[in-house]
Amino acid sequence: xxxILALDGVSKSFAGVHALKNVSFDVRPGEVHALMGENGAGKxxxxxxxxxxxxxxxxxIRVNGEVVRFASPREARAAGIATVYQELLLxxxxxxxxxxxxGHAPRTTMNALDWPKMRNExxxxxxxxxxxxxxxxxxxxxxxVANRQRVEIAKALSQDARVLIMDEPTAxxxxxxxxxxxxxxxxxxxxxxxxxxxxxxxxxxxxxxxRVSVLRDGAYVGTSDIGxxxxxxxxxxxxxxxxxxxxxxxxxxxxATVLELRNVGYRDEIENISLTLRAGEIVGxxxxxxxxxxELALTMFGITPATSGEIxxxxxxxxxxxxxxxRDLGIAYVPEDRGLQGLIKSQTIRENLSLSLLDRISxxxxxxxxxxxxxxxxxxxxxxxxxxGPEQRVRQLSGGNQQKVVLAKWVATEPRVLIMDEPTxxxxxxxxxxxxxxxxxxxxxxxxxxxxxxxxxxxxGMSDRVxxxxxxxxxxxxxxxxxxxxxxxxAMMQTQTLAEVA
Amino acid sequence: xxxxxxxxxxxxxxxxLLKRVAAYGQEFILLGAIAALFIIVxxxxxxxxxxxxxxxxxxxxxxxxxAAIGMSLVIISGHIDVAVGSLIGVLATISxxxxxxxxxxxxxxxAPVVIGMIVNAGVGSLVAYLRxxxxxxxxxxLSILKGGLISVTSGAWITNLPExxxxxxxxxxxxxxxxxxxxxxxxxxxxxxxxxxxxxxxxAIGGNVEAARVAGIQVERxxxxxxxxxxxxxxxxxxxxxxxxxxxxxxxxxxxxxTVITASVVGGVSILGGTGTVIGSTLAAILFAAIASxxxxxxxxxxxxxxxxxxxxxxxxxxxxxxxxxxx
Numbered sequence: 062x063x064x065i066l067a068l069d070g071v072s073k074s075f076a077g078v079h080a081l082k083n084v085s086f087d088v089r090p091g092e093v094h095a096l097m098g099e100n101g102a103g104k105x106x107x108x109x110x111x112x113x114x115x116x117x118x119x120x121x122i123r124v125n126g127e128v129v130r131f132a133s134p135r136e137a138r139a140a141g142i143a144t145v146y147q148e149l150l151l152x153x154x155x156x157x158x159x160x161x162x163x164g165h166a167p168r169t170t171m172n173a174l175d176w177p178k179m180r181n182e183x184x185x186x187x188x189x190x191x192x193x194x195x196x197x198x199x200x201x202x203x204x205x206v207a208n209r210q211r212v213e214i215a216k217a218l219s220q221d222a223r224v225l226i227m228d229e230p231t232a233x234x235x236x237x238x239x240x241x242x243x244x245x246x247x248x249x250x251x252x253x254x255x256x257x258x259x260x261x262x263x264x265x266x267x268x269x270x271x272r273v274s275v276l277r278d279g280a281y282v283g284t285s286d287i288g289x290x291x292x293x294x295x296x297x298x299x300x301x302x303x304x305x306x307x308x309x310x311x312x313x314x315x316x317a318t319v320l321e322l323r324n325v326g327y328r329d330e331i332e333n334i335s336l337t338l339r340a341g342e343i344v345g346x347x348x349x350x351x352x353x354x355x356e357l358a359l360t361m362f363g364i365t366p367a368t369s370g371e372i373x374x375x376x377x378x379x380x381x382x383x384x385x386x387x388r389d390l391g392i393a394y395v396p397e398d399r400g401l402q403g404l405i406k407s408q409t410i411r412e413n414l415s416l417s418l419l420d421r422i423s424x425x426x427x428x429x430x431x432x433x434x435x436x437x438x439x440x441x442x443x444x445x446x447x448x449x450g451p452e453q454r455v456r457q458l459s460g461g462n463q464q465k466v467v468l469a470k471w472v473a474t475e476p477r478v479l480i481m482d483e484p485t486x487x488x489x490x491x492x493x494x495x496x497x498x499x500x501x502x503x504x505x506x507x508x509x510x511x512x513x514x515x516x517x518x519x520x521x522g523m524s525d526r527v528x529x530x531x532x533x534x535x536x537x538x539x540x541x542x543x544x545x546x547x548x549x550x551x552a553m554m555q556t557q558t559l560a561e562v563a
Numbered sequence: 564x565x566x567x568x569x570x571x572x573x574x575x576x577x578x579x580l581l582k583r584v585a586a587y588g589q590e591f592i593l594l595g596a597i598a599a600l601f602i603i604v605x606x607x608x609x610x611x612x613x614x615x616x617x618x619x620x621x622x623x624x625x626x627x628x629x630a631a632i633g634m635s636l637v638i639i640s641g642h643i644d645v646a647v648g649s650l651i652g653v654l655a656t657i658s659x660x661x662x663x664x665x666x667x668x669x670x671x672x673x674a675p676v677v678i679g680m681i682v683n684a685g686v687g688s689l690v691a692y693l694r695x696x697x698x699x700x701x702x703x704x705l706s707i708l709k710g711g712l713i714s715v716t717s718g719a720w721i722t723n724l725p726e727x728x729x730x731x732x733x734x735x736x737x738x739x740x741x742x743x744x745x746x747x748x749x750x751x752x753x754x755x756x757x758x759x760x761x762x763x764x765x766x767a768i769g770g771n772v773e774a775a776r777v778a779g780i781q782v783e784r785x786x787x788x789x790x791x792x793x794x795x796x797x798x799x800x801x802x803x804x805x806x807x808x809x810x811x812x813x814x815x816x817x818x819x820x821x822t823v824i825t826a827s828v829v830g831g832v833s834i835l836g837g838t839g840t841v842i843g844s845t846l847a848a849i850l851f852a853a854i855a856s857x858x859x860x861x862x863x864x865x866x867x868x869x870x871x872x873x874x875x876x877x878x879x880x881x882x883x884x885x886x887x888x889x890x891x
Contacts, residue, residue: 362777364776364777383781384776384777384778384779385779385780385781387779388778388779389779394777396777401771401773401774402773402774402776402777403774403777404771404774405766405767405770405771405774405775405837406770406771407770407771407833407837407838408766408767408770408837412763412766412767415763416763416767416774416775416778416780417778417779419760419763419764420760423759423760426759426760426761427758427759427760428758428759428760428763430758470778
């Protein structure tokens with residue numbers, strides 16, 4: 062079948078940096094074509110070229126075999142290409158129907174808005190997406206992320222999209238919502254819509270895609286039918302080398318207890334938390350979102366100081382009342398949201414790396430610039446941060462490299478306890494493996510690591526011990542040997558039921 | 564945790580110069596604009612270069628540049644102060660009253676600086692510890708100070724100022740003292756902001772307050788200090804303003820706070836916080852003064868000055884947006 066949308070030898074650069082190099086890509090009606098690659102591989106740029114946001118520097122775009130040039134996203138939409146971006150572009154104060162038809166609302170003969178038609182059409186579009194429960198008059202700001210996404214898809218379809226580009230549509234969704242979304246994608250595919258699907262989640266790709274294409278460093282690597290490729294092959298195409306071990310936790314000698322919590326609580330968010338962290342040990346915390354995992358980290362780091370219980374460092378009772386104090390005690394915290402809490406994006410890599418140890422590289426409060434620069438270069442090398450140099454601004458780095466900056470910044474403080482909340486969220490396979498290797502190496506050097514993660518395989522693969530949290534409490538503990546997906550998963554589910562009953 | 568010796572390649576000198584120009588883009592643009600203005604107006608009206616005029620441009624407006632130094636620190640840290648004009652008015656009046664009522668001259672000079680620090684430390688505490696947005700706190704402050712000033716002085720001028728109190732009329736090596744204040748304070752603060760750990764802290768707080776907090780920076784304390792420093796600069800500006808003439812008018816030029824904020828923003832300080840330098844804000848203050856003076860020499864109504872300043876803000880913000888887009 063002839064592709065409905067085809068890109069041929071497309072290149073695009075920004076300020077002299079090649080984002081896309083001679084990339085070819087096409088999608089046919091009735092197929093889901095998965096687009097994969099590490100962060101920074103050029104997926105976003107490719108999507109934006111297809112959506113008419115960026116004009117390619119060279120190469121051509123063909124719709125139904127005819128060469129086109131999109132001067133704006135509006136022209137791409139008119140050609141039947143709709144895009145659902147990762148960050149949803151909806152107006153929270155407007156209704157579902159208004160959002161769907163914004164900019165192309167049906168009009169009456171008097172040229173006024175045709176409200177009944179608009180509401181009916183919106184209803185029909187949502188019903189097509191199997192979203193009978195979604196009220197067309199609801200204010201979009203009151204909807205869940207999953208429902209907002211359906212509104213965004215309905216909006217795309219309201220303009221007779223023949224090509225639908227979806228950028229990590231399930232990234233922000235819980236499992237059940239993600240499955241429902243995948244049903245919607247299948248339904249659209251069966252209706253003959255051509256779908257470009259970007260996701261980091263392997264199981265989804267293998268469940269949905271017809272074909273898969275891989276980009277690496279802005280260059281096209283290859284395309285394969287999904288039946289002809291294995292997960293391992295796909296990963297090595299993305300990374301450019303075989304990733305043999307995804308969770309390389311090395312066996313290390315576990316030393317003395319460094320940090321101990323006894324019946325620690327914070328308001329009514331976490332209660333009765335008792336745990337020990339030993340040198341060289343990685344303790345994983347599993348639990349659903351809202352189980353109190355992040356709240357525990359915040360309390361241990363002094364952002365929300367404990368309101369009950371005792372904390373002991375090397376057996377001596379301490380109070381942790383501020384992040385500064387936690388830092389000075391040798392506790393480091395790699396936060397859940399690196400953009401919000403981890404990085405100053407307007408600053409350079411050098412400035413970000415030295416932020417937590419300004420006192421140490423300053424004499425009489427004047428920063429020793431030579432020391433600062435050599436520290437930055439050393440950390441960039443040691444953590445494999447891919448950047449032009451210490452003076453590059455962190456906002457220009459990919460997610461994985463940004464995360465390495467956050468990790469490097471904290472390791473540079475030479476902490477004894479490292480708390481990591483979702484250390485690999487939203488970063489690609491290659492960077493993920495690197496971060497896991499770094500974690501393992503740090504534990505090997507005698508750090509006590511507490512790792513919080515939503516990804517069960519990560520928790521199971523990396524941890525020496527696994528704690529399960531729910532409803533603000535630790536409800537189960539497993540040694541590495543006993544922590545299987547079934548046992549940990551069952552503990553999580555069981556506690557979930559308990560919590561619902563309570 | 565070994566520290567290996569880095570073998571980094573330093574860019575060749577011309578590249579480094581280019582990089583420096585790029586890093587200080589706004590400052591070089593302002594310098595160019597000031598030079599161009601001087602040359603053009605000087606050609607049209609050679610009297611522009613008369614000794615008195617140039618000295619007026621620099622000396623008569625130096626207090627704005629001094630106030631803009633403190634304002635820049637506040638804006639870089641992610642806040643704003645819309646009360647600085649009224650604060651300068653109040654502090655100038657306090658200074659003048661001390662001087663005419665027989666208090667020691669040094670006290671008349673020092674009191675505004677100390678009082679400015681204390682008042683703004685209070686403002687900073689409300690902003691930092693009670694989490695009230697700075698624009699709200701300083702709007703309140705604006706009314707309090709303005710109302711208080713008029714009530715206390717009833718708008719009367721302070722006259723009979725002692726001759727040796729008029730510090731703004733002193734000269735050193737033939738250069739008026741306000742120019743010395745402006746140049747030395749700008750240089751000191753510029754160096755301090757760039758090389759001190761506290762300067763870095765201010766940029767970090769303005770860039771991302773949550774990340775700064777998580778990094779172990781004492782955000783609240785630092786915010787109070789920034790406001791207090793700003794108060795001290797307002798005090799110095801007040802003394803320079805009070806001692807310019809033989810009388811103190813117990814009012815300040817209308818919209819002084821806007822002129823000060825404009826100098827910071829046109830000087831390249833991002834209104835969102837996190838970036839900018841005090842060299843830029845001082846250059847912008849000089850540019851405004853030069854424009855005001857040019858308008859007189861070109862026989863254009865002085866009322867256009869406001870419009871020109873407004874235009875400069877828009878141009879600056881547009882240029883800033885374009886630069887950000889390119890960086891992305």
